Amino acid sequence: MSSLRSITLATLTKDIRLEWRSRDAINSMLFFSLLVVVIFSFSFDPNAEESREIAGGLIWVAFLFAAIVALNQTWARELRNQVLDAYRVSPAPANALFIAKALGNFILVSLLEALMAPLFMIFYNLRALGPAWQLIPVAILGTWALVVNGTFFAAMSLRTRSREIMLPLLLFPISIPAVQSMVEATRIILSGDGSARFWIVLLLTYDVVFTTACLGLFETILQAE
Amino acid sequence: MTDAQTTQIVVTSLIKQFGRFAALRGVDAEFSGGKFYVILGDNGAGKTTLLRAMAGLAHPTRGTISILGKTPQEACRELGYMAHPSLLYDEMSGMENLRYFARLYGITGDDRCAQAIRSVRLDPDLTRPVGQYSQGMRQRMSLARAVLHDPQILLLDEPFSNVDVNSAREMVALLKHMRDAGKTVFVVTHQASLLEGVADEFIWMQAGQIVNRTPQLVSPSAEAQ
Numbered sequence: 001m002s003s004l005r006s007i008t009l010a011t012l013t014k015d016i017r018l019e020w021r022s023r024d025a026i027n028s029m030l031f032f033s034l035l036v037v038v039i040f041s042f043s044f045d046p047n048a049e050e051s052r053e054i055a056g057g058l059i060w061v062a063f064l065f066a067a068i069v070a071l072n073q074t075w076a077r078e079l080r081n082q083v084l085d086a087y088r089v090s091p092a093p094a095n096a097l098f099i100a101k102a103l104g105n106f107i108l109v110s111l112l113e114a115l116m117a118p119l120f121m122i123f124y125n126l127r128a129l130g131p132a133w134q135l136i137p138v139a140i141l142g143t144w145a146l147v148v149n150g151t152f153f154a155a156m157s158l159r160t161r162s163r164e165i166m167l168p169l170l171l172f173p174i175s176i177p178a179v180q181s182m183v184e185a186t187r188i189i190l191s192g193d194g195s196a197r198f199w200i201v202l203l204l205t206y207d208v209v210f211t212t213a214c215l216g217l218f219e220t221i222l223q224a225e
Numbered sequence: 226m227t228d229a230q231t232t233q234i235v236v237t238s239l240i241k242q243f244g245r246f247a248a249l250r251g252v253d254a255e256f257s258g259g260k261f262y263v264i265l266g267d268n269g270a271g272k273t274t275l276l277r278a279m280a281g282l283a284h285p286t287r288g289t290i291s292i293l294g295k296t297p298q299e300a301c302r303e304l305g306y307m308a309h310p311s312l313l314y315d316e317m318s319g320m321e322n323l324r325y326f327a328r329l330y331g332i333t334g335d336d337r338c339a340q341a342i343r344s345v346r347l348d349p350d351l352t353r354p355v356g357q358y359s360q361g362m363r364q365r366m367s368l369a370r371a372v373l374h375d376p377q378i379l380l381l382d383e384p385f386s387n388v389d390v391n392s393a394r395e396m397v398a399l400l401k402h403m404r405d406a407g408k409t410v411f412v413v414t415h416q417a418s419l420l421e422g423v424a425d426e427f428i429w430m431q432a433g434q435i436v437n438r439t440p441q442l443v444s445p446s447a448e449a450q
Contacts, residue, residue, distance in 0.1 A: 003331060010328035014314070014321075021316045077314070086312040086370065089280050090329040091301050225283060 004099075007092045011100035016107070018077060025073040025108055029066040033116045036062040041123040049191075051124040056186030059120055060179055063113060064146060068168055070108045071150040074101050075158050084158075087222075094219035098151065102214075105147040113139055129192030134200065138185045141203040145178035145210065152214040155221050178206050233258040233378065233409055234279065239288035241274050241433075248274040250433035251288070256411075258377070261404040263420050264413045266430035272413040273309075275430070276380050279411070280306040292378065302330065305376035309383045311367045315356030319366045320349050323373055330374040341369040345399060361392035368396065378409045385416050393419055417442050 019025055040058060078084040087097060120126065128135065150171050157166035185199035234256040241249040249271045256262060264272045277283040279290055281297030281304070292300040306312075313322045323338035332338075339349040345365040355366060364384055371379060381400075385393040393416065401423045404410050412420065417427065421442045429437040 006331075007328055010325055014317070014325045017321070018314060018316050081313055081315065082308055082310040083312055083314060085282055085306070085308060086326060087329065088282060089301055089304060089306045090326070091331075092329040223284075 004093050004096050007096035008100045008103070011097055012103050015074070015077075015100065015104040019073075019104070019108065025070040026111065028069045028073075029108070029112050030115065032069060033062050033066045033112060034119070036065070037116065037119050037123050046124070048125055048127075051126055052129070052190040053187060055120065055124050055126055055190060056183040058124075059117075059186065060142065060182045062116070063109065063143075064172075064175065064179060066112060067105070067109050067146050067150055068171070070105050071147070071154040071171075072164055072167060074105055074151060075154050079158065084222075094222045095215050097222065098155070098215065098218040101155075102144075102148050102151040105151055106143055109143050109147055110139075113143065126190060128190050130189040130196070132189065134189050134196055135186065137200055138182060138189070138196070138203065141200065141207055142178065142182035142185075144207050145182075145203060146175060148207065148211050148214055149174055149178075152218065152221070155218070159224070174210075178203060181206065231258060232256070233293055235289075235291040236275075236279075237289045237291075239275070239278060239290065240286045241271075241278060241283055242286040247433055249278065249285075252433070252435055254428075254435055254438075256409065258409050259404065259407050260425040261400070261410045261420070261423060262412070262426050262428055263417055263424040264411060264428045264430060265415075265417050270430040271433040272430050273382055274433075276306075276382050276411060276413050280304055280380050282306070300378075302374060303377040305371035305374070305379045307367050307371040307379070307381045307384055309386060311355065311363050312370060313355045313363070313367060316354050318352050318354055319347060319358075319369070320351075322355060322366070323370060326370050327373055332374060337373065341373045342366070344372065345369045346395065360387045361389060364388050364392070365396065368399070372403070376408075378411070379403065380411050382413045383415070384412060385414055385419060397423055 046054060078087070150167070153170040154163075154167050157163040157170060160166050181199040181203040185196040185203065188194050188196040188199070232255045236252050236254045239249050239252040240247065252271070252275060264275065266272050274283055278285055279292070279297060281301060290297055293303055297304065317325075319342055320335070320338060323341060324335065327333070327338050342349040345368050347362060347365055347369065355363060358366065368381070368384065371381070379400075384396055388396065397419050400410050400412065412424075414420070425440065427439050427442055428435055429439070
């Protein structure tokens with residue numbers, strides 16, 4: 001257990017250091033999200049009521065697409081110089097690598113959300129009519145849902161020739177229940193129209209099920225040739 | 226016969242297929258400890274596949290590999306693997322790389338990393354990222370990574386490729402020193418002449434099979450004459 005924790009921490013620290021030095025993922029994600037916000041705000045001119053109805057979908061779809069950039073980058077780094085083989089020949093547990101990668105992506109996407117959420121609020125003139133604090137668990141659980149599956153499927157498509165295309169093809173269909181939960185919960189909280197409790201519980205269940213499944217299957221994926 | 230010279234590795238009827246292509250076609254061999262083996266053969270002869278199978282990176286289609294009575298995965302602490310690519314992160318310094326890989330083996334502190342870097346005659350205080358190293362320095366740092374956890378068996382794939390003659394000779398001297406210290410060394414190379422007088426055995430591979438094992442550097446065709 002201590003080895004799992006220390007290797008997870010070492011891998012996470014290493015990934016953050018590499019991202020800090022290259023800024024490959026965060027820059028692309030930021031520009032992409034910024035473009036989505038600006039282009040959509042120019043394309044539509046919704047009133048406050050309409051904004052509350054569509055913002056949930058817009059925000060989460062933008063973050064989902066932006067997350068793909070980070071997810072692809074995560075494993076691309078391990079392919080350069082075949083560094084992943086150095087991990088595979090070591091006694092380090094496979095799940096330490098998976099958890100570190102998922103946490104790294106979670107931090108990156110959360111950072112992006114923290115930077116972009118105020119912009120969304122300004123551009124779409126948003127103000128929550130429901131309990132705004134509920135947006136925090138929705139963001140945490142939703143982001144985890146995206147990155148845990150994304151990290152897993154990015155690893156799965158690692159050895160395919162067109163992995164940039166493969167990842168969305170694998171990830172988007174399986175993320176539909178999570179995305180629907182995030183969008184519905186966000187819409188309800190913003191419009192104050194009922195309770196988002198059901199969608200938050202659904203999101204939590206989704207996270208537990210898929211995190212367990214990914215942890216159970218990751219070693220097979222890592223050792224696949 | 227000393228302990229070091231008892232049989233350490235037993236390869237039995239090893240077959241490795243990639244789709245329809247058989248990279249290894251029934252390899253049977255035994256290797257003693259404390260010896261220096263050089264694996265030779267044309268491109269596609271199966272040298273790298275044999276080495277990767279011994280490292281636990283290529284799973285046998287049929288047959289077994291026993292290393293110190295264990296599977297390669299179980300014996301991973303006793304194996305040091307160096308591939309043709311560096312297996313290092315280009316954006317980090319040599320010390321940062323080794324510090325990370327040390328954690329995968331449960332090694333804490335910088336002493337062992339510094340010692341490994343010095344053993345390949347590089348400076349542990351060099352802050353330059355590995356991506357800016359010369360090819361010779363990168364190969365030596367890659368060797369430092371392979372020996373970091375003080376493995377009993379070294380599996381080295383093309384350690385002298387793209388390295389100038391002087392650096393290659395320095396690496397040969399290092400490897401000889403390691404063999405003299407009781408390590409078992411396997412080197413896959415096309416530059417066998419560098420290892421003449423150093424290696425204990427030359428293993429010739431052809432079409433996925435071991436066709437000859439000689440104590441001197443004599444090609445199988447020359448021996449037949």
